[in-house]
Amino acid sequence: MKLITAIIKPFKLDEVKDALKAANVTGITVTEVRGFGRQGGHVETYRGAEYKVDFIPKVRLEMVVEEAVVDRVVEVIVKSAGTGKIGDGKVWISDVSRVVRIRTGEEGRDAI
Amino acid sequence: MKLITAIIKPFKLDEVKDALKAANVTGITVTEVRGFGRQGGHVETYRGAEYKVDFIPKVRLEMVVEEAVVDRVVEVIVKSAGTGKIGDGKVWISDVSRVVRIRTGEEGRDAI
Amino acid sequence: MKLITAIIKPFKLDEVKDALKAANVTGITVTEVRGFGRQGGHVETYRGAEYKVDFIPKVRLEMVVEEAVVDRVVEVIVKSAGTGKIGDGKVWISDVSRVVRIRTGEEGRDAI
Amino acid sequence: MDSAGLVWVLISSALVLFMTPGLAFFYGGMDRRRNVLNMLMMNFYCILAVPVLWMVLGYSLAQVPFESDFIGGFDAFILQDLVTAGDGGTLATIAFLGMFAAITPALISGAVAGRMKFGAWALFVPLWLFIVYVPIFKWVYGGWLGQRGSLDFAGGTAIHVNAGIAALAAVLVLGRRRVDPAPPHSMPLVMIGTGILWFGWFGFNAGSALAANGQAAQAFMNTFLAGAAAGLAWIVVEWLRDGRPSNLGAASGIVAGLVAITPAAGYVSGIAPIAIGAVAGVACCYAVRLKTKLGYDDALDVVGVHFVGGLVGSLLIGFFANPTFFEGSFSAGIFYGGSTKLLVEQALANGVAIVWSFVLTFIIMKALAATIGVRADEQAELTGLDLALHSETAYHD
Amino acid sequence: MDSAGLVWVLISSALVLFMTPGLAFFYGGMDRRRNVLNMLMMNFYCILAVPVLWMVLGYSLAQVPFESDFIGGFDAFILQDLVTAGDGGTLATIAFLGMFAAITPALISGAVAGRMKFGAWALFVPLWLFIVYVPIFKWVYGGWLGQRGSLDFAGGTAIHVNAGIAALAAVLVLGRRRVDPAPPHSMPLVMIGTGILWFGWFGFNAGSALAANGQAAQAFMNTFLAGAAAGLAWIVVEWLRDGRPSNLGAASGIVAGLVAITPAAGYVSGIAPIAIGAVAGVACCYAVRLKTKLGYDDALDVVGVHFVGGLVGSLLIGFFANPTFFEGSFSAGIFYGGSTKLLVEQALANGVAIVWSFVLTFIIMKALAATIGVRADEQAELTGLDLALHSETAYHD
Amino acid sequence: MDSAGLVWVLISSALVLFMTPGLAFFYGGMDRRRNVLNMLMMNFYCILAVPVLWMVLGYSLAQVPFESDFIGGFDAFILQDLVTAGDGGTLATIAFLGMFAAITPALISGAVAGRMKFGAWALFVPLWLFIVYVPIFKWVYGGWLGQRGSLDFAGGTAIHVNAGIAALAAVLVLGRRRVDPAPPHSMPLVMIGTGILWFGWFGFNAGSALAANGQAAQAFMNTFLAGAAAGLAWIVVEWLRDGRPSNLGAASGIVAGLVAITPAAGYVSGIAPIAIGAVAGVACCYAVRLKTKLGYDDALDVVGVHFVGGLVGSLLIGFFANPTFFEGSFSAGIFYGGSTKLLVEQALANGVAIVWSFVLTFIIMKALAATIGVRADEQAELTGLDLALHSETAYHD
Numbered sequence A, B, C: 001m002k003l004i005t006a007i008i009k010p011f012k013l014d015e016v017k018d019a020l021k022a023a024n025v026t027g028i029t030v031t032e033v034r035g036f037g038r039q040g041g042h043v044e045t046y047r048g049a050e051y052k053v054d055f056i057p058k059v060r061l062e063m064v065v066e067e068a069v070v071d072r073v074v075e076v077i078v079k080s081a082g083t084g085k086i087g088d089g090k091v092w093i094s095d096v097s098r099v100v101r102i103r104t105g106e107e108g109r110d111a112i
Numbered sequence D, E, F: 001m002d003s004a005g006l007v008w009v010l011i012s013s014a015l016v017l018f019m020t021p022g023l024a025f026f027y028g029g030m031d032r033r034r035n036v037l038n039m040l041m042m043n044f045y046c047i048l049a050v051p052v053l054w055m056v057l058g059y060s061l062a063q064v065p066f067e068s069d070f071i072g073g074f075d076a077f078i079l080q081d082l083v084t085a086g087d088g089g090t091l092a093t094i095a096f097l098g099m100f101a102a103i104t105p106a107l108i109s110g111a112v113a114g115r116m117k118f119g120a121w122a123l124f125v126p127l128w129l130f131i132v133y134v135p136i137f138k139w140v141y142g143g144w145l146g147q148r149g150s151l152d153f154a155g156g157t158a159i160h161v162n163a164g165i166a167a168l169a170a171v172l173v174l175g176r177r178r179v180d181p182a183p184p185h186s187m188p189l190v191m192i193g194t195g196i197l198w199f200g201w202f203g204f205n206a207g208s209a210l211a212a213n214g215q216a217a218q219a220f221m222n223t224f225l226a227g228a229a230a231g232l233a234w235i236v237v238e239w240l241r242d243g244r245p246s247n248l249g250a251a252s253g254i255v256a257g258l259v260a261i262t263p264a265a266g267y268v269s270g271i272a273p274i275a276i277g278a279v280a281g282v283a284c285c286y287a288v289r290l291k292t293k294l295g296y297d298d299a300l301d302v303v304g305v306h307f308v309g310g311l312v313g314s315l316l317i318g319f320f321a322n323p324t325f326f327e328g329s330f331s332a333g334i335f336y337g338g339s340t341k342l343l344v345e346q347a348l349a350n351g352v353a354i355v356w357s358f359v360l361t362f363i364i365m366k367a368l369a370a371t372i373g374v375r376a377d378e379q380a381e382l383t384g385l386d387l388a389l390h391s392e393t394a395y396h397d
């Protein structure tokens, strides 16, 4: 089991979700996050005073998937989330030693 | 050290927290998330137009615990978070190689 | 590749971010979370009725970094996030097997 | 009605209309995020359904003919006696009273928050309007209770005591919520509601003079002072008792004071509004705790604020009524040389309203419970009434 | 103007000023989080720019000399004919009309939401004011359309039909948004806007009597009843058709009813406002779906609510006008013994307004598109207009 | 007072009461999420405490006997001279002035936001009311400054300059916040406050005529035009200087213009309100930057908007006062054939108010600092005043 975490641009969420659905990913957990990176932040101005906002809105997806499909899923994310512009985000993968479905107590492949 | 991540239904948070407290879990970090899964989303209607909301509110718990207690903690979560209805959520476990308490710099078992 | 996750006090975010920037961390993803721990919660009072709020606002940082810099980064976080008071938070480290930059498809060290 | 009086009644009517959204925000801010739209909808529904009902039949039953002591009739069905607009005085009065009819059931919504079927509420409002509100209104204004000498300037008995006790009956039938009460989801929304309520209440109370005269001016002054004094009293109690004064305390105190001065606004003067406000602020601040002790689930404290505040204000008229100041022909209160007669009449009028309202509301709710059901289903209550009952949720990206 | 009339017009003017922020919240709540400030800014801009333009030249062109049939002139440039304040009546009327001029272009902002360059909007407003609003206003009030006998009490034709059809022309030039529509980011904000709009609309409609008299009182009553009936009608349709009644339905219905009664408010009475409101509620509830079928992107349904609602109300005057009730000298509607003449005049006046407004708005937008451009750039549209166009975002910690 | 005048003063009073919540939202929206309730509470506290103080003694000291030049006395203690309601004129005037007394200290709260102990604020308000506001009010209205010929229609000197300079004194004692300023936590809340403020300001300014006459109408018109012109001027400066116009700029400009026209509203006419508004919009837009250069921490720009705006407006009376237009007996401004006498009197009155207010406010704050302390503790400031001082937080689920 692998955990794929992806940081993407917020307005890409629907597209990525549809692409993942099409690729048979059955579960995703999504978090609103703010990111700091190469993209840099932006400046907002209030009564002439500038506020540097370093963190910009991003969306974080996490999904636990079987090892076998990891490469395909990553590819799908990269393709559907990419705009080619700076700030598109990252994907990273880590190990999961156990997964349980709360409703049934099922574990492993059956749980996702 | 293990990291337990659990996705549960929002209205179960207090119950799960109390159960974990009773099971001597001393620290939890909670995030409001939105989930996509078997449960499906819902439809909202505004001026007669339907909006399909695919992501439904969930709560994500993460807690770093000692390996020895992982099974018990998972069991507690599964029991307290379960309603038997679809969408109850998942629990997954991954490895943590190091933990530090910021206040003291303590590491490992002392840090959690 | 390692994933460093840190839970800190919200009002320390800017300081920690600046310290990390100074330590050449190039990317951070930040989430508003609520934490439960030794610090305990607080009580709010509405029309004389007390509401125990167990979860208090925290900020969660995650950053994927090369193994070589992990120790330095942790040190920077501990130093900049610490107030010496209870509730300062935790840092934990886990493995990441692969990282991809969405914009370019680059992997590994080039991706972060 | 002279033209200045007409302007006063019209603008007061607009102010009272504005109070219902104000009440919706006051209540809605206190509710959970997932139930706020249901709360708003229960209130807005009252200003959709009641105006139509009032124009068609409510006004007629509640007022015409003026000589009847117990109930009006069908003479003014769809206001058919109005053949010309005339000087507008009659029209303005009917509109003004229609605003009152609309906000009164809305007050009850705060008690039943978080668990009532919207369909049941949609039926409850017209039933309650005709069965509970209209008769009590008639008895108090021009009917047998009013004729005996009891005083209710802008609706302490007819509106606040009435709605407050009805709220108790309603929650007794409805039962407790399945989830624990939660802190207000948006205090700024509560304070927006509070600001609108106070603003509108000047129309509610001072407009009830139905003329631009000294009585209106003193009612205005009383509305200013009683709201302030009660808010101050409430936060002082909080400061001494709980350690800190709060916005919700200030807001609740303001509303308690406004409720209490409502029946008295055109009859008391001088220091009386401050006294009445202060007493109401303290009394309601303690009364809202009764629900925990007695175990009824009055979600947003309609009993503690409207019933108790209204009753306090109504009874204090028996002490503070000052006919000399107004050059009026009502009885004097005990502190102004009167006998206990007025106090007794106040008690009687409220007693009658309480019994009628409680019993009939209880019956209406029981009847609804037995037929279409009054409780939303468990899933709706746990995951949010907004989505389950209205297919919408309050906040999005 | 007598002093009671002056008070009535002044307070009505303040109420109408308050409507523009109300409209901003109504629209802004429906918009996305990342575009809400742009929406508010488009509305607030109207109450910054238009008052100045109105005082300098707008009033003069729209009214003076009163005898002219097609357009005024420069006689009242910067109100220079006013050498003394006098009894204030002229000043109050100019201010009152200025409020109307300010809110009319603001109505259009709901249609172009989420994609228009702010610089283009900043130019559009004054151009539209002088080229579209001022002539139509003159024709309807005192000019050739009004003299033929058509009726428009508070701006059904001159304001709502006009702005509604202009909204259609504007979005046809502007094109569709690049992102799918989203649910309202804050329904409580929508309801705050709704409450303020209804409250202010009493000034809009009843203030248009420009006197404190029976006509003002009935216009007030109509504003109360039509808003309620239309809101009720809309949620009943929702309940039957979509399964559940909603807050946005109630709010939209209220606005639709208020729009529809606007032209009729001083000419109809009795049960008519309920009928007009109910028809408008149902009609607009279905009309907002046209955009999906016909494919124009009217973001917040200005066409479906203001154009359709205004037209419905304006045509129904042809059936419900009741001169006897007002002791007025206008023609009677078909249901009150009149011929079809009034209905024909209503149709003609609206037809003229529709053609003029649609064509000229289209030309203005095309000219802006060809010169400075009307669309915000793609990046701004995707990531949020607030930051891109105003360097600010709505919510922070 | 005739009955139309009474209606005008009563509704104006209600409008001014509504301004304090408006101000609370305007300020509260600009504050951080964790401090917003403290901000609201500082404002609401003023409409709880001041009405009571005003009725008990404030009015008496500020006005009665009218002949006194420096300070009133105890003759109207608890308004004891009122034995009957009469025509309501006196009552209405007292209520109206009470609303002004309540909002004036509230203005100061924006400067001390984010760090003041609530207990200190609770004492500051009554002390400041009696020591600073009451004497200045008396001198300006009927006292020695007014008698010398200086003009202050609705409180430019007595309210805005006074509160603005007091804000400076207060923050100099209080010191800087420990955390950097942050962007507004809710711009929609700021705009809700702005809408309410403008709406209410029509009562503030036009109500100050204390009659329904031409002066009231022109004051109304001026309030309309100056708010608009100043908002426009501010966003034009932003557009040219910062690249983009913003909502906060529009809102700040509106308030700056309303502040500036306040002293002049009943004395200027024609194009003057636009000129005064435009000057104030530009001046305040630059003045808010002074705090960064000079290093005082005026959190929400009370000095830059109220002090500067009030002073600009008050001095411009010396140029624009137009007695002919109002058929009034005050001096003409320089542009209307007057000498520099009026300008000198304006400068003198403001100079006196500035010195008195600054010095006494400084002393009050120093005294509070030395006794009960004025700063919230560090932990409260870092983690949020709402929880630490009021046991409540603004938003929940």
Ligand SMILES: Nc1ncnc2c1ncn2[C@@H]1O[C@H](COP(=O)(O)OP(=O)(O)O)[C@@H](O)[C@H]1O
Residues within 6 Å of the ligand: A007, A034, A035, A036, A037, A038, A039, A040, A056, A058, A085, A086, A087, A088, A089, A090, C026, C027, C028, C029, C030, C062, C063, C064, C065, C101, C102, C103, C112
């Ligand atoms: N090393 C990292 N660890 C965690 N998150 C990161 C890291 N680097 C970038 N991110 C996240 O990815 C987002 C995009 O990264 P950025 O460097 O701005 O652009 P790009 O992805 O095009 O290189 C950031 O806003 C941040 O949320």
Ligand SMILES: Nc1ncnc2c1ncn2[C@@H]1O[C@H](COP(=O)(O)OP(=O)(O)O)[C@@H](O)[C@H]1O
Residues within 6 Å of the ligand: A026, A027, A028, A029, A030, A062, A063, A064, A065, A101, A102, A103, A112, B007, B034, B035, B036, B037, B038, B039, B040, B056, B058, B085, B086, B087, B088, B089, B090
């Ligand atoms: N593979 C997955 N990876 C990450 N989160 C998941 C995954 N599957 C489900 N989830 C999360 O768990 C929630 C519940 O899952 P769902 O499939 O709807 O029901 P159930 O848990 O009963 O199978 C989802 O809303 C989502 O947040």
Ligand SMILES: Nc1ncnc2c1ncn2[C@@H]1O[C@H](COP(=O)(O)OP(=O)(O)O)[C@@H](O)[C@H]1O
Residues within 6 Å of the ligand: B026, B027, B028, B029, B030, B062, B063, B064, B065, B101, B102, B103, B112, C007, C034, C035, C036, C037, C038, C039, C040, C056, C058, C085, C086, C087, C088, C089, C090
């Ligand atoms: N075992 C844990 N797993 C995950 N998060 C934790 C854990 N323990 C603490 N936390 C997080 O760290 C925060 C601070 O922890 P706490 O125990 O209160 O104080 P301290 O860090 O000083 O020991 C908590 O609010 C919670 O968010």
